[in-house]
Amino acid sequence: MDSTIAIHTDQLFKQFGRGKKQVKAVQDLSLDVKAGQVYGFLGPNGAGKTTTIRMLLDLIRPSSGAVSLYGRAVRRDTDVLNRVGAMVEGATFYPFLTGRQNLEVMARSGGYYDKKVVADLIEQVGMADRADRRTRGYSTGMKQRMGLAAALLGNPDLIILDEPTNGLDPAGIQEIRLFIRELVDKQGKTVFLSSHMLNEVEQVCDRVAIINKGELVREGTVSELLAAQSRLLIDASPLDKAQSILGDQWKLHVNGSTHLVAEARREDVPAIVRRLVEQQVEVYEVTPQRQTLEEYFLSVTQSEA
Amino acid sequence: MTQLFRAEWMKINGNRFVAGMLVWIFPVGAITFLSLALIPAFASDVFKAQVNANPPTWSMQTLLPWAVINSFVTRLALIGFAADVFAGEYQRSMWKNLLPRRRRVPLILMKFFTMGVMVLLAFFLACVFSGIWSGFVVRTAGAPYETFGPNETFGDFARTFGFNALVAYASVLIAASFAALGGIITRSILGAVGVGAVFTIAEQGMLALLFMIGNLLQIPQIIGLYKFTPGYNLSNITSWATSGTAYSLPPIDQYAGGGFSAETSLVLVLLWVIGLMALTVWLFRRQDITT
Numbered sequence: 063m064d065s066t067i068a069i070h071t072d073q074l075f076k077q078f079g080r081g082k083k084q085v086k087a088v089q090d091l092s093l094d095v096k097a098g099q100v101y102g103f104l105g106p107n108g109a110g111k112t113t114t115i116r117m118l119l120d121l122i123r124p125s126s127g128a129v130s131l132y133g134r135a136v137r138r139d140t141d142v143l144n145r146v147g148a149m150v151e152g153a154t155f156y157p158f159l160t161g162r163q164n165l166e167v168m169a170r171s172g173g174y175y176d177k178k179v180v181a182d183l184i185e186q187v188g189m190a191d192r193a194d195r196r197t198r199g200y201s202t203g204m205k206q207r208m209g210l211a212a213a214l215l216g217n218p219d220l221i222i223l224d225e226p227t228n229g230l231d232p233a234g235i236q237e238i239r240l241f242i243r244e245l246v247d248k249q250g251k252t253v254f255l256s257s258h259m260l261n262e263v264e265q266v267c268d269r270v271a272i273i274n275k276g277e278l279v280r281e282g283t284v285s286e287l288l289a290a291q292s293r294l295l296i297d298a299s300p301l302d303k304a305q306s307i308l309g310d311q312w313k314l315h316v317n318g319s320t321h322l323v324a325e326a327r328r329e330d331v332p333a334i335v336r337r338l339v340e341q342q343v344e345v346y347e348v349t350p351q352r353q354t355l356e357e358y359f360l361s362v363t364q365s366e367a
Numbered sequence: 368m369t370q371l372f373r374a375e376w377m378k379i380n381g382n383r384f385v386a387g388m389l390v391w392i393f394p395v396g397a398i399t400f401l402s403l404a405l406i407p408a409f410a411s412d413v414f415k416a417q418v419n420a421n422p423p424t425w426s427m428q429t430l431l432p433w434a435v436i437n438s439f440v441t442r443l444a445l446i447g448f449a450a451d452v453f454a455g456e457y458q459r460s461m462w463k464n465l466l467p468r469r470r471r472v473p474l475i476l477m478k479f480f481t482m483g484v485m486v487l488l489a490f491f492l493a494c495v496f497s498g499i500w501s502g503f504v505v506r507t508a509g510a511p512y513e514t515f516g517p518n519e520t521f522g523d524f525a526r527t528f529g530f531n532a533l534v535a536y537a538s539v540l541i542a543a544s545f546a547a548l549g550g551i552i553t554r555s556i557l558g559a560v561g562v563g564a565v566f567t568i569a570e571q572g573m574l575a576l577l578f579m580i581g582n583l584l585q586i587p588q589i590i591g592l593y594k595f596t597p598g599y600n601l602s603n604i605t606s607w608a609t610s611g612t613a614y615s616l617p618p619i620d621q622y623a624g625g626g627f628s629a630e631t632s633l634v635l636v637l638l639w640v641i642g643l644m645a646l647t648v649w650l651f652r653r654q655d656i657t658t
Contacts, residue, residue, distance in 0.1 A: 116463070116655075116656065116657070119463070119466070119467045120466070120467070121462070121463055121466055121467075121655070121656040121657075122655035122656060122657060123653075123655060140470055141470075143467040143468070144468075146467055147467075148463075148467055150463045151460075151463070154459060154460040154461060154463070154464065155459075155461075156378060156381065156382070156459060156461065157459070158381055158382045158383065158384075159377070159378070159381045163377060163381065166374075166377065167374045167377050167378055168374075168464055168465070168468065170370040170371065170373050170374035170377070171370075171371060171374045171465050171468045171469050171474070172468030172469060173370045173371065173468075173469070174370075175370055212464060216468070
């Protein structure tokens with residue numbers, strides 16, 4: 063196994079319950095996450111994202127299949143988890159301890175407590191003035207920030223974040239987004255990010271996997287995924303003639319009475335314009351219509367449903 | 368391991384309400400009770416006369432708190448404490464933060480160890496306070512407060528003290544194991560208390576149950592099974608240590624050939640402790656952490 067692969071899952075399968083109550087949470091999931099990138103893990107509610115993350119962290123056992131982190135099988139060699147920091151399904155803390163004490167407990171549990179490191183992390187996530195309050199009174203956003211600090215304890219190479227921006231305000235979301243990018247670009251870490259915030263994923267992730275009903279639906283870089291789905295908005299006259307000229311090569315839809323939508327890439331624009339002009343069709347405008355990740359995600363997950 | 372111990376201590380002791388009400392209440396209770404005893408020591412002639420007629424020694428009073436630890440009520444309190452220690456991690460969804468940082472076996476074993484240390488420390492403090500405060504009470508009542516009784520040496524005292532601490536530690540571990548099992552199975556503090564209490568009450572009620580079954584089946588010797596329970600063996604060890612005889616229970620003496628030797632009881636208690644802890648660890652190692 064290549065050690066530059068941070069996460070490798072092979073035919074990962076998890077089933078809960080038996081008989082009629084049987085639920086297949088994750089089915090034959092095979093993923094390779096290279097080190098040194100932000101990897102987005104997307105899926106609707108109940109798609110199996112958190113179950114997958116829990117299997118990565120050895121919190122639950124796969125029914126079959128295997129997980130390796132940095133080339134080491136997690137179930138056989140749990141010490142590899144020392145290279146991982148995680149925040150799973152929201153940040154949780156001992157409510158009767160302060161934020162700082164919670165971080166101390168977690169760091170000591172891992173055997174790597176350092177007072178200065180804890181203080182620095184608290185500073186980095188912007189919680190310096192609230193770290194000595196009991197976490198019982200923390201807002202969701204404050205917990206998320208402190209959870210991020212907890213995930214970074216022990217200076218892990220791989221950071222697994224499950225919905226890290228839940229409960230944060232827009233400024234906080236942007237701050238965390240920049241922070242995640244910095245972890246990868248400046249510190250060389252790998253971030254595996256599960257999120258519903260597709261705009262956030264689109265902006266921060268290098269690669270993305272989409273799962274639905276426990277199965278991997280699509281995987282690739284954001285631009286690859288969206289390029290495959292790009293469209294051109296064509297404003298031309300007469301529209302029916304343009305449709306007959308282009309229809310043999312591109313899939314077309316009529317949009318209103320003046321536009322055609324062609325499922326084509328930006329590179330196809332010159333050829334489209336050339337053909338239309340040669341056939342005496344007036345071309346007013348050809349505009350690439352970039353699909354957002356959100357639109358793509360919805361089209362993929364809904365078509366799979 | 369020192370860091371893990373400190374982490375566990377911070378968590379357990381940081382929950383001030385639970386630790387205070389179920390553990391530190393013993394030394395605080397000892398001071399409170401003996402402070403209140405100063406009132407009759409000042410004011411009551413009857414009390415003064417009783418103390419003067421049979422003045423206790425420091426060694427007697429120091430050993431007194433150990434008698435409390437193996438009582439039914441104390442065991443229930445310790446079950447509540449253990450339930451919070453073990454099941455609290457599920458209820459507060461904290462395992463997901465801890466398990467990726469350390470292997471499961473040391474994490475769970477450290478809970479047993481830390482709990483045991485904390486309870487022992489609480490009782491040790493209760494013993495110290497009891498020894499000192501009793502002196503104030505006895506002196507206030509005008510009676511002499513000798514260190515040891517006639518023919519008693521420091522060695523005798525230290526042996527008895529150590530032995531009581533050992534029995535108390537075993538008792539704590541057994542109560543903790545019942546609650547830990549309950550916590551791991553039910554994943555809730557209430558569930559852990561329930562399972563722990565049911566086990567403890569069942570153990571206490573087993574004598575009556577076995578007696579009834581023995582009568583019903585006309586096999587009274589069946590009551591001898593009670594001799595294998597942890598509660599009986601802890602009492603038996605204490606009895607051997609304090610009076611030099613086996614723990615006397617009439618039905619056991621009558622139908623089951625009397626009590627075990629101290630060594631046999633010690634082995635049985637050890638087997639219970641190891642068995643229950645091993646079962647807890649085994650279940651925990653196989654468990655999916657889904658919360």
